[in-house]
Amino acid sequence: MASVTFFSTTTDLWSSRTSEPYISLTVHFVNEEFELKSRCLQTSYFPADHTGENIALGLREALAAWDLCEERQVAITTDNGTNIVKAVELNQWTRIQCFGHRLHLAIENALKDNAQCINRATGICRKIVGHFSHSWKKRVALKEAQQELNLPEHAMVTDCSTRWGSTQKMIARVLEQQSALSKVLSTDRKVRHLLPSWQDLEVLESVNKALSPLQDFTDALSGESYVSISCVKPALHLLNTSVLAEDEADTELTKSLKTKILSYLNNKYEGTQDLLNFTTFLDPRFRTQ
Incomplete structure (x- = not known):
């Protein structure tokens, strides 16, 4: 990940078969051979209330954990849930539906x-x-x-x-x-x-x-x-x-x-x-x- 210059991400919230809440974050980037790559950075237990504020913080912390600079994130793709839309707005990221x-x-x-x-x-x-x-x-x-x-x-x-x-x-x-x-x-x-x-x-x-x-x-x-x-x-x-x-x-x-x-x-x-x-x-x- 240290060699990644620009990247985009996709994220989603979901529940396991035992109804436990999780959030996943995947990064997408083009490598030096000009190949498109995708890597799932995390699938994390997310017991906190699924508010826009909590999701926004969780996503920022996930990028920081991998030393990925927010300014180099071109866009994030999400579904149209009001909480995830609000989270992206709070982080001032470009969102693609x-x-x-x-x-x-x-x-x-x-x-x-x-x-x-x-x-x-x-x-x-x-x-x-x-x-x-x-x-x-x-x-x-x-x-x-x-x-x-x-x-x-x-x-x-x-x-x-x-x-x-x-x-x-x-x-x-x-x-x-x-x-x-x-x-x-x-x-x-x-x-x-x-x-x-x-x-x-x-x-x-x-x-x-x-x-x-x-x-x-x-x-x-x-x-x-x-x-x-x-x-x-x-x-x-x-x-x-x-x-x-x-x-x-x-x-x-x-x-x-x-x-x-x-x-x-x-x-x-x-x-x-x-x-x-x-x-x-x-x-x-x-x-x-």
Whole structure:
């Protein structure tokens, strides 16, 4: 670390499986061979109240422990929690918002605006996943149905409320295995009610069509071995012009989700256009004539 001239950092607060609070700090820099490197400096127990003041002090102490000068920190990337945003402001550091977290919030807000029908359909998916997770006999029956119908022998996917991608994967798996699920569940009167109605399937297909193309953007902008901030502007351009552009074949729900996600992202990145322009222009991958 002594040879690092300029660097940026990423940080996050999280809880262990036993609900103990921690804070992590990772430093990113270019070495003398012009290679991008990342090093996790610390994952520290953080029992103090998660106020902006305490986080700000903890981050400054972490840099000082490694003899890293704050003035040489180009920027810090965080999620959009009010306490971490305040901490960065108190330290007077330049903050870059995490694209993955921002995309998650955009999708979460879009889904909330259509909550009634979506919550019912995703709730049925979760009940189906739970049913097959808790019965090995049902899993065997599902596998037999998959073989009979020439479907991929995939297990159900459990979703996590803090990761929109897991919900999309759960929905996609239910749609993929719809005929096998129907074959197994329809033979048992006790669980026949778990079968999605045609209205539920229409909602699930609409949500899946809007969200499934966004998985690639999360992966592309979450890399540690390459610069990712210069990808934000091209990504936003693609989202606006093709990926989330309305299609004539889209249902009203798909159109609504696409519009709300785009509106949220465009609004949140409006204030950082100069920074995004500079970084994209300087990246050889996006040079044009």
